[in-house]
Amino acid sequence: MKTPLSTEQIVRTFVEYYEERGHRRITGSTLLPPPGDPVLFTTSGMHPLIPYLEGRPHPLGRRLVNVQRCLRTTDLEEVGDPTHLTVFEMLGTWSLGDYEGPQSLGWGYELLTDGFGVDPGLLHATVFGGDGRTGPDTASLELWQDRGVPVELTVEDNWWPSGSAGPCGPDSEIFLWTGEGPPESTPTRDDRWVEVWNHVMMRHRRLDDGSLVPLVQRNVDTGLGLERLASLLQGRGSVFESDVFTPWRRLVPGLWPLDEPSLRLVCDHLRSAVVVIGDGVGPAVSGRGYVLRRLVRRVLTVLWRDDASRTLGDLPDELVRHTLDRFRQDADPSAVHRVLVEEEHRFGRLLERGRQVLARPRFRGPLDEEDFRYLHDTHGLPRELVVSLRTRD
Structure with a gap:
């Protein structure tokens, strides 16, 4: 990797990269969701954007980037391990009915390798392999194969979100090898592969009965935890370092x-x-x-x-x-x-x-x-x- 970047430099590099590609930076909201939202705290960058993912025009256009503070109580018992925090910042990008998943993944790969200096040989991807209702994500699979990045196909691990009603879709996750020596095994079999970035092809809405219907537009929603990314780029053993x-x-x-x-x-x-x-x-x-x-x-x-x-x-x-x-x-x-x-x-x-x-x-x-x-x-x-x-x- 290149000389380690500070957290502020990581944010600046990330935002400027996407601004150069037509994204407009939106102001991150507080931890408090809008009135009437049943969720106690904002848990991801996409949370405040749900109306726009469902088709409402966003005042800043179809390509967005931001930095959002988030709180997840589901990780409370995991705090203390190398990767989990209760409050953290999420870097995010969105295509609201504009470009598709392969374009998003290609930009993500370029930013990680050229912008942040990650060795391409330390990357691994996972891709949705298809189930009884939705076919495999062949477009993402082909993108990674073209880049020479090893790919693992999964079902439950590559659909976001996994169970709740609302916007959802197949995702492709990018992992970075943190072990000693050359990479081995796959992300689902070896926790030395640490998830860095999730790209969700948000095309569906899950209804209360579990069935899927198409959204009015095909979106891409990506997110990566800033503190986790910083610890990896800075060569640290945990987010706390x-x-x-x-x-x-x-x-x-x-x-x-x-x-x-x-x-x-x-x-x-x-x-x-x-x-x-x-x-x-x-x-x-x-x-x-x-x-x-x-x-x-x-x-x-x-x-x-x-x-x-x-x-x-x-x-x-x-x-x-x-x-x-x-x-x-x-x-x-x-x-x-x-x-x-x-x-x-x-x-x-x-x-x-x-x-x-x-x-x-x-x-x-x-x-x-x-x-x-x-x-x-x-x-x-x-x-x-x-x-x-x-x-x-």
């Missing part, structure tokens, strides 16, 4: 000595909490506020496991400001800090009450589902907190 996390890795270990998995969780969850608060969400007992509350309490559970005197009041202002700037948010850092500390105090009081309740004779033996329900509904003690207190005590 990319330059995005440089200030976190410089300051947090000196403040709170932690093992590597705990350090990753604390950095991810605190960074995510800052972004969620920066988009105007406060802690609550349900909905978006509960996601924020859960992030903060998972951090505190880790910090207090070894030292109950640790406090979020010690979180350096530099990290709050760095995160808000990174995600282009104009929230007041001191106000964000205040929300974190207030939630810490609230959690501390809940822990104390929980210990008192669990000390009662009724809860000294094994707990059943009725006990967990009672503790939650009567005393506001979530199951995971009860389990944590019982394990600790």
Whole structure:
């Protein structure tokens, strides 16, 4: 690869490449979907664009590019591995009834190899192999064969999204080899192949009964996680070693000595909490506020496991400001800090009450589902907190 690019250089290279090919940059939305949307948070760059993928004309035209902040709670338990984050930025491009999949894949290959300096010999692609309702994606297969990139055909792994109703279609995913030595095996058989970029040929709508109908236009929707791409291009072993996390890795270990998995969780969850608060969400007992509350309490559970005197009041202002700037948010850092500390105090009081309740004779033996329900509904003690207190005590 060429000299490693910074995250900002990656964004600039990506956006300019597509602007040169007729794409207009759109402003990424906040983490909050539009009113009436049942999803708690924006989970991908295409989420705010669904009306335009379904045929509404976009004011900036048929070719779009953007950088979108996203939050995925489905990956919460995977945070700490080399590739998953709770809040991240998604680089995305769209063809709204304009060019087709092979053109998108060809541009993607060119940008990765010529623009970012990736060795073509380290790439592998997967392509939809067809099922009982939809035939194989032969156009994408031929594109990769023409480029000399090895291809693996799959069914379930190359249809996006896999099950929910709404716009969908076959996809082709691009993987980069991260192992020692020459590439081997295939992406579905070896996790040293890391997914870099997904190109979805979004041509269908899945109805509630699972059937497919054609969309009014044939779209292409692509997305790649910025932090994951940065870590790969910078030759790092995980997203937590990319330059995005440089200030976190410089300051947090000196403040709170932690093992590597705990350090990753604390950095991810605190960074995510800052972004969620920066988009105007406060802690609550349900909905978006509960996601924020859960992030903060998972951090505190880790910090207090070894030292109950640790406090979020010690979180350096530099990290709050760095995160808000990174995600282009104009929230007041001191106000964000205040929300974190207030939630810490609230959690501390809940822990104390929980210990008192669990000390009662009724809860000294094994707990059943009725006990967990009672503790939650009567005393506001979530199951995971009860389990944590019982394990600790």
